[in-house]
Structures are given as C-alpha cells and as structure tokens.
Amino acid sequence: MYYKGKFFPFDSxxxxxxxxxxxxxxxxxxxxxxxxxxxxxxxxxxxxxTTVDAWMRxxxxxxxxxxxxxxxxxxxxxxxxxxxxxxxxxxxxxxxxTTSLATxxxxxxxxxxxFARILQEKGVKIVYNTKxxxxxxxxxxxxxxxxxxxxxxxxxxxxxxxxxxxxxxxGLRADYLKELLNLQNLGAxxxxxxxxxxxxxxxxxxxxxxxxxxxPFLALVEHTNFMDKVHYNNEHIIYCGDYLxxxxxxxNLSEEELLQRFMPSFxxxxxxxxxxxxxxxxxxxxNYAQPVPFLNHSKNIxxxxxxxxxxxxxxxxxxxxxxxxxxxxxxxxRRAAKxxxxx
Numbered sequence: 001m002y003y004k005g006k007f008f009p010f011d012s013x014x015x016x017x018x019x020x021x022x023x024x025x026x027x028x029x030x031x032x033x034x035x036x037x038x039x040x041x042x043x044x045x046x047x048x049x050t051t052v053d054a055w056m057r058x059x060x061x062x063x064x065x066x067x068x069x070x071x072x073x074x075x076x077x078x079x080x081x082x083x084x085x086x087x088x089x090x091x092x093x094x095x096x097x098t099t100s101l102a103t104x105x106x107x108x109x110x111x112x113x114x115f116a117r118i119l120q121e122k123g124v125k126i127v128y129n130t131k132x133x134x135x136x137x138x139x140x141x142x143x144x145x146x147x148x149x150x151x152x153x154x155x156x157x158x159x160x161x162x163x164x165x166x167x168x169x170x171g172l173r174a175d176y177l178k179e180l181l182n183l184q185n186l187g188a189x190x191x192x193x194x195x196x197x198x199x200x201x202x203x204x205x206x207x208x209x210x211x212x213x214x215x216p217f218l219a220l221v222e223h224t225n226f227m228d229k230v231h232y233n234n235e236h237i238i239y240c241g242d243y244l245x246x247x248x249x250x251x252n253l254s255e256e257e258l259l260q261r262f263m264p265s266f267x268x269x270x271x272x273x274x275x276x277x278x279x280x281x282x283x284x285x286x287n288y289a290q291p292v293p294f295l296n297h298s299k300n301i302x303x304x305x306x307x308x309x310x311x312x313x314x315x316x317x318x319x320x321x322x323x324x325x326x327x328x329x330x331x332x333x334r335r336a337a338k339x340x341x342x343x
Contacts, residue, residue, distance in 0.1 A: 001019060001021060001068075001208055002207075002208065002209065002210050002213060003019070003020055003021035003067075004020075004021075007202075007204065007207060007269070008020065008021070009202075009204070011099060012099075016031070016032075021067045021068070022063065022064055022067060022068065023063060026061070027061060027063050027064050030059070030060050030061045030064055031060060031064045031068070034056075034059050034060045034064075035094065038090075038091050038094040038095055039094060039095060039097075041091075041095075042095075044088045044091045044092065044095070044321055045088070045298070047086065047087035047088040047090075047091050048086045048087065048088035048089075048293075048295065048296055048297055048298060048321070049086075049295060049296060050086065050087050050295070051083060051084060051085060051086055051087060051295065052069065052073060052083075052085050052086070052087050052089070052090045053065070053070070053073075053082075053083045053085075054087075055087040055090075056069050056070075056087075056090075069090070070082070071208075071210040071211070071212060072208060073085060074210075074211055074212070075208070075209070075210065075211050075218040075219075075242075075243075076218065076243055076290070077186065077243065077290070077292060078186065078243070078244070078245060080245065081184070081186070081292050084292070084294055084295070085292065085293055085294070086293050086294060086295050086296070086297055088293070088297070088298075088320075088321040089293040089297075089320070089321055089323065091321065092320075092321040092322045092323060093323055096322065096327075101226065103226070103227055105231070130146060130147060131146070131147065132144055132145070132146055132168060133145040133146065133147075133148070133168070134168055134169070134170075135156065135158070135165075135168045135169040135308070135311060136169065136171050136308070137171065137308045137309060137311075138152055140309050140310070141153060141154055141309075141310055142154070142155065142156040142308065142309075142310045142311050144156065153310070154310055155310045155311075155312065155340050155343065156310060156311050156312065157312045157313075157314060157336055157340065158311065158312070158313050158314075158315075159313075159314055159315060160288075160315070161185070161287075161288035161315060161317075162179075162180040162181070162183045162185075162302065162313075162315060162317050163180065163181065163183075163288070164288075165180055165313055165315075166180040166181050169306075169308065169311070171308070172306060172307055172308060173307035176302060176303075176306060176307050179300060179301075179302045180302055182300060183291065183300065183302075183317050184291070184292040184294070185288050185289070185290060185291045185292060185317065186243040186244060186245060186246075186289060186290040186292065187243070187244055187245070187246045187248070187251065187285070187286055187287040187288065187289050187290075188241065188242065188243050188244065188284075188285070188286050188289030188290065189217075189241075189242050189244055189248075189250040189251060189258070189283065189284075189285050190239065190240065190241045190242070190283070190284045190285075191217075191239075191240045191241075191255075191258055191259065191262060191281055191282070191283050191284075192237065192238070192239050192240075192281070192282045192284070193237070193238045193239075193240065193259070193262075193278060193280070193281045193282075194232075194235040194236070194237055194278070194279040194280045194281070195235065195236040195237075195238060195277045195278060195279065196235070196236070196276075196277045196278075196279060197236060197272075197277050198222070198224070198225070198236050199220075199222055199236065199238055199266060199269060199270050199273065200222050200225060200269065200270065201270055203225050204222065204225060205221065205222060205223075205225045205226045206219065206220075206221050206222075207219065207220040207221070207269065209265065215265050215268075216242075216261050216262060216265060217240045217241060217242040217262060217265070218241055218242045218243060219239075219240075219241050219242075220238060220239070220240055220265065220266075220269065221238065221239040221240075221241070222236065222237070222238050222239075223237040223238065223239055224236045224237045235279055238266075240262050240265075243289060243290045246287050250285075251285055251287075255281055255282070255283045258281075258283055259278070259281050263275060263278075288316075289324075290324065291316055291317040291320070291324065293320055293321070297320055297321075298320065298321070301317070301318050301320055302317075302318065304318065304332070304335060304336050304339055305339055310343070312336050312339060312340060314332045314333060314335070314336040315332075316329070318332055319331070319332050
C-alpha cells in the first residue's frame with residue numbers, strides 16, 4: 001500500500017496494524033471491525049441497496065475510506081463509476097479474499113492447451129478462428145450461422161460479453177435483450193514486461209498504485225516474486241494492469257508508446273531502474289474486462305437459460321456478487337452445465 005511516497009506491506013494482521021496510513025486508535029479499530037464483519041457475515045443482499053462510498057463512510061469512517069478504499073475504487077472503476085458501485089460487490093471481494101494463491105505451471109495458456117487436449121481425447125471437436133455470425137431459434141433447436149453456413153444444434157452455450165450476445169442474437173425476447181444491453185463494463189489494458197533485474201527491492205508481489213499520485217495504471221504485480229524466475233528463463237516478469245472505459249487513449253497507443261508512459265513508475269518503485277533493464281514488453285487489450293455493479297444489481301443479471309430454447313449464456317457479468325475470476329468462472333460453468341444436462 002502507498003502512503004506519503006512510500007510503500008508498506010499490507011498482507012497480514014501485524015502489517016495492517018503497523019501500516020501508518022490509517023493513523024492510530026479509533027481508525028485502526030474501525031478498519032479491523034469492518035474487515036472482520038465482512039469476512040464473517042453471509043448476509044450480503046441488503047448491502048446491494050447502498051454504495052461502497054456511503055457504507056464505508058458510515059461504518060469504517062472518512063479517513064479509513066478515503067485512505068484505503070476510495071483510491072482502489074477509483075483505480076478499478078474510474079471517476080465515472082467508482083462512487084456508484086454497490087457494497088455487495090465489496091463484501092464479495094473481502095469475504096472470499098485469501099493469501100492462499102496458486103498458479104498453473106506454464107501459465108494460463110498451458111492450462112488452456114492441456115484442458116483442450118483432454119477434451120479432444122474425450123471426443124470433443126474444437127474449431128478455432130471461426131466466427132459465429134448469428135444465433136436464432138429453429139424448431140426448438142438453435143440455429144447458428146457460421147462463416148456464412150447454417151448449422152443446427154440441440155444446445156448452445158455462449159460465453160462472450162453481453163453486448164456480443166445481443167449482437168449475435170437480435171431475435172432474443174425484448175426484455176432479455178434489454179437486460180444484456182443495460183449492463184455496463186470497463187475494458188482493460190495490460191502490459192507484461194520482462195526485466196533483467198528484480199524491480200521490487202523488498203520483494204513485494206503486488207503494488208496498489210493510486211491514480212491521484214500520478215501513477216498511470218492501477219496495479220504493478222511482480223510475478224516472479226511469487227513464482228521463481230527459473231520458470232521464466234531467469235527473467236523478471238512484471239504485470240502492469242489498468243481498467244479503462246472503452247475509447248480511452250491507451251487502447252490506441254502502441255506497445256512502445258505505452259512502455260514510455262509506464263517506465264517512469266518503475267523508476268519511482270526502484271530508483272535504480274534504467275530503460276535498458278527491459279528485455280521485452282507485450283501489450284494486451286480487451287473491451288470487456290470488468291462488469292460494473294450498480295445498486296440492486298442482482299435484479300439486472302440475465303438468466304443463464306435464455307428465452308431461446310436450448311441457448312444458454314454464462315459470462316463474467318453473471319457471477320455477481322462475486323467479482324470476475326477463474327474460481328467463479330468454474331462455478332458458473334458448473335451451473336450452466338447442470339441446467340443443460342437436465343434439459
């Protein structure tokens with residue numbers, strides 16, 4: 001966590017107690033009590049009727065909220081949406097939070113490749129780089145137009161963004177279509193950088209970077225402080241991520257232009273950093289990355305089973321109150337599979 005030009009560990013109860021950004025006395029007590037309550041309670045439903053901003057100001061207090069949570073919300077959702085996010089979303093973030101982390105050896109691409117191989121061994125046919133143009137109902141089945149050709153399926157599971165589904169299936173019932181189109185989300189721009197040297201002198205894994213202090217992105221994660229660099233050709237890997245509204249200038253910047261924007265922040269974290277530390281940089285951009293949960297958001301969630309018989313929809317926008325993540329992708333996949341198997 002950042003406070004007055006320095007970073008402090010915030011990964012344990014002793015570290016939280018010693019963190020100077022909350023002051024001492026009543027603020028630390030309120031922070032601790034709120035944290036314990038959110039970890040223990042399962043009664044999240046009433047929380048979606050109020051915003052994080054209002055709830056935290058009331059129960060955690062002005063200083064705790066403005067020093068701790070408000071900068072994270074602004075970084076996550078931007079100035080436009082940060083004060084509209086409902087408290088159930090924050091409850092979910094804290095209720096399920098853990099320092100018990102794992103990664104798949106070789107990364108997510110290796111996981112996807114291995115998963116695909118296992119499926120293919122079971123007889124699954126996977127067709128890559130093939131666009132589905134339209135989805136429609138056809139005599140109780142689902143009709144797909146794929147690369148100009150029509151194919152009929154008993155069941156179809158769509159896992160793209162709500163807006164993409166709406167574009168592909170304009171024949172969906174009007175109320176369901178409206179639910180899809182009313183959902184808001186942010187995009188993401190991520191830069192992964194390979195360095196010759198370790199960036200964090202303290203060996204920190206994750207830095208929360210407050211935008212108000214001039215940092216041009218939300219989080220800097222030094223992955224090789226979690227997984228040994230021997231797994232990465234003995235290079236040090238950092239991940240610079242930011243959630244942004246679609247149309248933000250970062251979506252139009254080249255890899256080199258974005259690297260030039262980000263490198264001064266590397267220098268702030270480690271004054272010894274020099275541009276020649278950089279081995280390689282890769283940029284990834286996505287228009288659909290972070291759903292925005294407004295007040296009473298559970299009323300806005302589209303059902304997995306769509307009005308078109310045999311057509312199912314499972315996306316990051318439906319895991320609410322949980323935030324998007326691999327664990328919750330698995331959970332909604334199981335729910336969708338259960339519905340499809342029961343049909």
